[in-house]
Amino acid sequence: MSSDAIVSRSFGAARPAAMARPGQEAVQAKGWWRAHRFLVLRRLSQIAVFALFLLGPLAGVWLIKGNLSASLVMGVVPLTDPFALAQVLATRHWPELSAFTGAAIVIAVYALAGGRMFCSWVCPVNAVTDAAAWLRRRLKISTGKAPRGGLRYWLIPAVLVACAITGQAVWEFVNPVSMTQRALIFGGGVAWGAAAAVFLFDLLIAPRGWCAHLCPVGATYALVGTASLLRVSARHAGRCNDCADCYAVCPEPQVIVMPLKGKGGAGPVITDCDCTNCGRCIDVCGPDVFTFTHRFDSRKD
Amino acid sequence: MDFSRRTVMQGAASAATAGLIAGGAALLGRPAQARPAQALRPPGAIDEGRFLGACIRCGLCVRDCPPGNLKLSTWGDGMARDVAIGTPYFEAREIPCEMCEAIPCVRACPTGALDHALTDINQARMGVAVLIDEENCLNFLGLRCDVCYRVCPVIDKAITLEKISNPRSDRHAMLLPTVHADACTGCGKCEKSCVLEKAAIKVLPLTIARGELGHHYRKGWEAANRSGKPQFDLPVQRLPEHAVPGDLAPLRSGRDAYDPAGAASANAERAGR
Numbered sequence: 001m002s003s004d005a006i007v008s009r010s011f012g013a014a015r016p017a018a019m020a021r022p023g024q025e026a027v028q029a030k031g032w033w034r035a036h037r038f039l040v041l042r043r044l045s046q047i048a049v050f051a052l053f054l055l056g057p058l059a060g061v062w063l064i065k066g067n068l069s070a071s072l073v074m075g076v077v078p079l080t081d082p083f084a085l086a087q088v089l090a091t092r093h094w095p096e097l098s099a100f101t102g103a104a105i106v107i108a109v110y111a112l113a114g115g116r117m118f119c120s121w122v123c124p125v126n127a128v129t130d131a132a133a134w135l136r137r138r139l140k141i142s143t144g145k146a147p148r149g150g151l152r153y154w155l156i157p158a159v160l161v162a163c164a165i166t167g168q169a170v171w172e173f174v175n176p177v178s179m180t181q182r183a184l185i186f187g188g189g190v191a192w193g194a195a196a197a198v199f200l201f202d203l204l205i206a207p208r209g210w211c212a213h214l215c216p217v218g219a220t221y222a223l224v225g226t227a228s229l230l231r232v233s234a235r236h237a238g239r240c241n242d243c244a245d246c247y248a249v250c251p252e253p254q255v256i257v258m259p260l261k262g263k264g265g266a267g268p269v270i271t272d273c274d275c276t277n278c279g280r281c282i283d284v285c286g287p288d289v290f291t292f293t294h295r296f297d298s299r300k301d
Numbered sequence: 302m303d304f305s306r307r308t309v310m311q312g313a314a315s316a317a318t319a320g321l322i323a324g325g326a327a328l329l330g331r332p333a334q335a336r337p338a339q340a341l342r343p344p345g346a347i348d349e350g351r352f353l354g355a356c357i358r359c360g361l362c363v364r365d366c367p368p369g370n371l372k373l374s375t376w377g378d379g380m381a382r383d384v385a386i387g388t389p390y391f392e393a394r395e396i397p398c399e400m401c402e403a404i405p406c407v408r409a410c411p412t413g414a415l416d417h418a419l420t421d422i423n424q425a426r427m428g429v430a431v432l433i434d435e436e437n438c439l440n441f442l443g444l445r446c447d448v449c450y451r452v453c454p455v456i457d458k459a460i461t462l463e464k465i466s467n468p469r470s471d472r473h474a475m476l477l478p479t480v481h482a483d484a485c486t487g488c489g490k491c492e493k494s495c496v497l498e499k500a501a502i503k504v505l506p507l508t509i510a511r512g513e514l515g516h517h518y519r520k521g522w523e524a525a526n527r528s529g530k531p532q533f534d535l536p537v538q539r540l541p542e543h544a545v546p547g548d549l550a551p552l553r554s555g556r557d558a559y560d561p562a563g564a565a566s567a568n569a570e571r572a573g574r
Binding site: 056057062065066067069070071072078080081084085087088091092093094095096098099102147148150151154155157158159161162163165166167168169170171172173174178179182183185186187188189191214 | 311312314315316318319320322323324325326327329330333334350351353354355356357358359360361363364365373375385386387409410411412413414417
């Protein structure tokens with residue numbers, strides 16, 4: 001599932017100067033806005049999600065209540081995090097119907113939009129790990145080693161088994177994702193330590209370690225989005241000048257290789273469920289190789 | 302699928318690592334099971350061991366709590382540090398449960414960690430009040446404070462005032478606040494309103510506060526345990542007609558007025574014999 005090592009050997013090492021500041025070329029070619037469009041939109045989306053949650057306690061406008069583990073929109077529509085619900089079910093506790101309805105709605109939306117859009121457009125930890133990856137590039141930190149990308153997919157059953165054995169929602173004792181988002185919505189200073197730990201882990205120990213290798217929450221969303229409709233396509237792969245900026249910014253660079261290079265008869269669409277649909281590759285590409293499209297769009301030039 | 306030796310070994314290594322991480326998370330969760338006695342769960346909370354599996358840590362109960370007493374533990378300062386992170390609790394001495402009739406916190410819970418079977422707030426058992434420090438309770442000191450009794454939402458059922466004579470003066474009564482666990486919801490209003498610097502009455506989890514009677518005991522004086530008639534007659538108290546000299550509780554034993562001097566002389570007489 002992971003070929004990061006290969007990617008960083010073949011592209012990262014070749015152009016160290018460009019890797020420190022990817023996207024320079026795109027700014028020159030397309031201007032600042034088009035070279036940062038999806039990054040800005042994603043940050044706005046992440047901020048908007050938490051602004052909506054905070055509108056209740058701060059301004060008394062209750063559009064959405066709860067947090068990303070479970071919430072209630074407009075007092076009617078429930079939303080439930082699938083991995084959190086899976087943990088509850090693994091403890092053999094049978095929740096109320098609204099928890100199932102909420103998970104069904106969440107799964108339906110992300111199954112269409114791309115499961116890991118949760119990671120890149122909603123999850124606050126994404127901003128933390130993106131910051132760590134950015135600093136890693138700027139400081140040219142090349143030490144550290146991430147665990148295999150497959151680990152996160154093993155963590156899902158491992159956590160659920162631990163839940164079944166202990167009867168407790170085991171991951172919620174350590175989950176920095178739910179801790180951080182809860183700290184944002186409900187306050188609580190010490191939970192920020194979780195976000196700080198993830199930042200340092202990504203910065204010093206494992207490049208893109210948390211989101212791309214460990215987090216079972218994101219892995220669950222990836223599984224949800226295995227057949228998602230919205231995808232990124234390397235439609236204009238012919239224009240690619242091998243600058244490797246997309247690999248440098250991509251949290252899951254292994255997903256780009258095949259569609260971009262068309263090896264083994266791969267189509268142009270990035271169908272790997274690890275792709276977070278963050279669109280950063282679209283931003284940083286000077287020749288505009290990438291574009292958002294649907295998974296059945298095999299146009300290519 | 303690729304079942305080469307290399308991929309199988311890598312898979313096994315990942316699986317083992319995942320197992321270690323999950324096990325580590327479970328171990329980290331162990332201290333969280335030792336919830337501080339003063340951190341009370343919302344009404345309808347299921348047994349603590351199962352609660353930590355059922356609670357999804359969403360805070361919807363917190364948002365729907367009108368008095369705002371519910372908090373999500375954050376590993377912050379004070380008690381929050383020791384309550385399992387992200388789970389709801391309240392501290393009675395800060396803000397007690399308002400005992401809303403509609404029980405909005407329970408209705409908001411999407412997982413049933415707060416049991417939706419609870420529809421009558423008077424049936425809630427968030428804990429049980431215990432008059433834990435009789436030595437400082439003003440009523441035990443012979444004063445008429447009664448505040449815990451007055452504020453009890455289940456007054457005269459969960460807390461009663463039991464009248465006994467004050468052995469220190471023997472001409473005054475003491476009205477002792479007495480909790481009846483079968484009616485106490487554990488809302489904590491008594492603890493909140495206790496006028497002492499630190500409450501003499503505290504709400505404690507049932508697991509700490511309650512004993513358990515041997516299952517073979519039958520309370521013959523309770524109608525449910527009788528088969529038609531009492532299984533035994535209550536003993537008849539035989540009290541003397543007159544105060545017994547030297548009796549420390551003469552009010553109980555006769556009509557004569559309290560007479561410490563007489564008692565003293567009677568004692569002296571007895572000693573001289």
